[in-house]
Amino acid sequence: MVLKGLGRSLYEAIRRVFRAPAVDEALVNELVRDIQRALLQADVNVRLVLALSDRIRERALKEELPPGISRREHVIKVVYDELVKFVGEEPAELGIRPGQRKIIMLVGLQGSGKTTSAAKLAYFLKQKGLKVGLICADTYRPAAYDQLKHLAEEVGVPFYGEPGSKDPVGIALRGLKELSGLDVIIVDTAGRHKDEEALMEEMKALASAIKPDEVMLVIDATIGQQAGAQARAFHEATPVGSIFLAKLDGSARGGGALSAVAATGARIKFIGVGEKVEDIEYFVPAKFISRLLGIGDLEAIVRRVKEAEREIPEKAIEAIARGKFTLYELRELLRGMGRRGRLSKLLGLLPRLPYEVPEEAFEEMEVKVKRWLAIMDSMTPEELENPRILNASRIRRIARGSGTSERDVRDLIKYYNMMRKMSKQLKKLRRKGPLALRLGKGMKWPFKVG
Secondary structure (H helix, E strand, O other), X not given: OOOHHHHHHHHHHHXXXXXXXXXXXXXXXXXXXXXXXXXHHOOOOHHHHHHHHHHHHHHHHHOOOOOOOOHHHHHHHHHHHHXXXXXXXXXOOOOOEOOEOEEEEEEEOOOOOHHHHHHHHHHHHHHOOOXXXXXXXXXXXXXXXXXXXXXXXXXXXXXXXXXXXXXXXXXXXXXXXXXXXXXXXEEEEOOOOOOOHHHHHHHHHHHHHHOOOEEEEEEEHHHOOHHHHHHHHHHHHOOOOEEEEEOOOOOOXXXXXXXXXXXXXXXXXXXXXXXXXXXXXXXXHXXXXXXXXXXXXXXXXXXXXXXXXXXXXXXXXXXXXXOOOOHHHHHHHHHHHHXXXXXXXXXXXXXXXXXXOOHHHOOOHHHHHHHHHHHHHOOOHHHHHOHHHOOHHHHHHHHHHHOOXXXXXXXXXXHHHHHHHHHHXXXXXXXXXXXXXXXXXXXXXXXXXX
């Protein structure tokens, strides 16, 4: 999971609030200290942390309670609200329509992951049904042409480049002509530092020549708080329309980069969450914070399965959206993820699992889910459609037939029921708006209370 260290700390802080016998000023102060500690360990700027802490404390202690919400729920809602604001509040618009060509020019530091990010972006947009092409305008890094060409072949999109050429403007212009007729053309440029005047001038000249619809700055999340300074410098040279925050997965400094960029007012549009081309996410602050706090993301589960290009029955997708899915639909989802070795990422989207499973055992969950698939393959159609009939004798039979234990079967039932229950709550709260959907009245949190 993205920023798992930070997420685990925030999750534990929230959990202590739910377990406390009473919510008073002392508990709020303890919660604020826990949040401060978690953010500082994630390399978030001290000034930003203190400002966030003050807002949480002020609202949690002095705001009037909304009707029907307890003090405990209100405190958690405040934390959620402020963290969402902290990382950007509103998602950036994708701004791409089929049939209306859009040129995206990627810029950034050397080693920021621009070339890989270009391929990820091409993959993401292709999955949206768009016709995408890649142009290599990096004439400095020797391996840039070969790397992007290979990635373009992996993603399955057209590619243009001129190995050996030292004319990035010419390459880009000829590439745009060659790839005409596509919906999106992504131009990968040479890495440059904000203090390298010649390269910055070259970037301006390239932008002036190809007139991109959007300049997307790729920033390496591992540089932490320095991400903000780089975002400002590039924006001054060539107005930046959006940010691609790369290498966010597993970075101890990712929180610093995320908050530093958000503090500049730049719109974070995509985040890189792994090494593969499909490891890209459209950045939606509310969903990002929900997952950090352990709520999970059922919509993302469905999206990842669809992106794996497995044929999921329309009935299954509709059932999940309605909050009325069976073990049959769960089996289809897990099979779809396993087909591309993506079970670990799927588990990271489930409620509770990323934090309640010990760090050293998290990867072993792939083995557990494979057992779950074997268990469901041993069930009758009636049991898959109606899990409520799974009594003790049926569980014993299923365990023997799948070569697993009765405990494994009960674990599967437990997590299926949790996802099913949460899906129903989300469906009910959707009618009350995004605030209620996330942390408002009636929300049952997906971890034990007390």
